[in-house]
Amino acid sequence: MSDQPAYQVLARKYRPETFADLVGQDAMVRTLKNAFDADRIAQAFIMTGIRGTGKTTTARIIAKGMNCIGPDGNGGPTTEPCGVCEHCTAIMQGRHVDVIEMDAASNTGVQNIRDAIIETVSYRAVSARYKIFIIDEVHMLSKSAFNALLKTLEEPPAHVKFIFATTEIRQVPVTVLSRCQRFDLRRIEPEVMIGLLRRIAASEGAEIADDALALITRAAEGSARDATSLLDQAISHGAGETTADQVRAMLGLADRGRVLDLFDMILRGHAAEAMLELSNQYAEGADPMAILRDLAEVTHWVSVIKITPEAAEDPTVGPDERTRGLAMAEALPMRVLSRMWQMLLKALEEVAHSPNAMMAAEMAVIRLTHVADLPTPEDLVKKLKDATPPPSGPGGGAPRPAPAGGGATHAVSRTPAPTHSGPSGPSASAAPQLAADALAHYARFEDVVDLIRHHRDVKLLVEVETGLRLVAYQPGRIEVNPTADAAADLTQRLGARLQAWTGNRWAVTVTNAPGAPTIAELRDAEDSAREQEARAHPLVQAVFAAFPNAKIANIKTEADRLADAAGDMLPEVDEEWDPFDDD
Ligand SMILES: [Zn+2]
Incomplete structure (x- = not known):
């Protein structure tokens, strides 16, 4: 036992020692080789890439290549460091006196940079060709540390080389980047x-x-x-x-085949089966979070191969899986897949924050089983077009009686009719000029309503919208005929609030003149006009023929749709989205 070498972790044991060992970074190796061969070695390099792609390993190999003297002691800089000369071995063991490795994460300050670099660059290398500074996580340096470093980078002595490594290239100042040869280390295929x-x-x-x-x-x-x-x-x-x-x-992964089974059950809408499969996987030790993450991964994968079927040719995917994935991609509409994705993202968040992860995962799976059940709007329209006889034209059905005054609704605008704008009345001209200026913001009664809305006084807003028929308006002076339901002190409260908000006195007086419809009445009239228009549409009539008890819940105009589309372009997941809403 005693002669057995101590166990060395594989990641260290198989750490690349030469460029030939560096897998998956061919482009970088070629560029470096050309530079070394032409004797044009850059003064500074920066390596960027995700963690574990070999940034610091590459930095050490470059350092070896620059300082290697070959087995016979006469070699020059090379991209094939010998690995046996004193410099190669010392660098490999991290104990070379002229190769200084620093971790910027723990040496962020300007003083660290001064002590370790600025003060020492003027001295020649002790034993090697070059004095090499390797700075890992260089983006962590403070601004002043970068500035101090920059001076040296601008005019470095010929015997000094810098090799930086970072996972966050965007946080490295451009002034520094512009003085470095940059290598992007790729994720390994x-x-x-x-x-x-x-x-x-x-x-x-x-x-x-x-x-x-x-x-x-x-x-x-x-x-x-x-x-x-x-x-x-x-x-x-x-x-x-x-x-x-x-x-x-x-x-802690579930069998990929069983993840696909679960995915399949969910999209077929088989809630009971899906729940059973979920609890079986859970019983066998799969983490609820991991199961949902797997489902999200499958959703993404199926979406990708729907667009580019060649993507299924991934060597990490088994042949059976590949066949199933391609079949699913064929069968599932993109709409269902993107819904599934959105819902899974939300579910992952819920599971992460839930005191009982499994319970949250079960709720998510139940919700997900409804995704495939829902007909898409396209399907619905298609079914209706195919299933119903041609509509008999507007008026052919039995439209509900129009509400009172419905016939004239198109002519009614939301603006209350009797408005006098501008300080034309005698009382207004008597008011001080300043007050008139302040009141100029409230040229119309709608501006007053907006002011109430702005101050989020919802109770007052509702009362004003439903309880006041406007008779006459000018800034600072409102004449109304309250409805029978309006509170007795409404006008008094309105005047007081407006005075408090604007700093001007507002006279709100009650008269018996008929006045305009209330804002709420106007809005209802407009909505019912819209509804009538919508009802007259042949497609909507077809829907009512197929679903006699259907109700028009919401009408969207072209403008609404454009606004929705603009909203859809935002990357966020819709927090409120829920498939049950569509039922
Ligand atoms: Zn060597």
């Missing part, structure tokens, strides 16, 4: 990742099934470090071949 994992497993003498490697690759989301760590865990589970089931259990 699934094929490449599976190949890498297979090689590591083979050299570890571990057996692992291909579908297990596919699961690890998917979970790692393009990060080689994460993938290698997961592989490490997976093959340490025990002797014999590591199966997909073991990896699934390790990752």
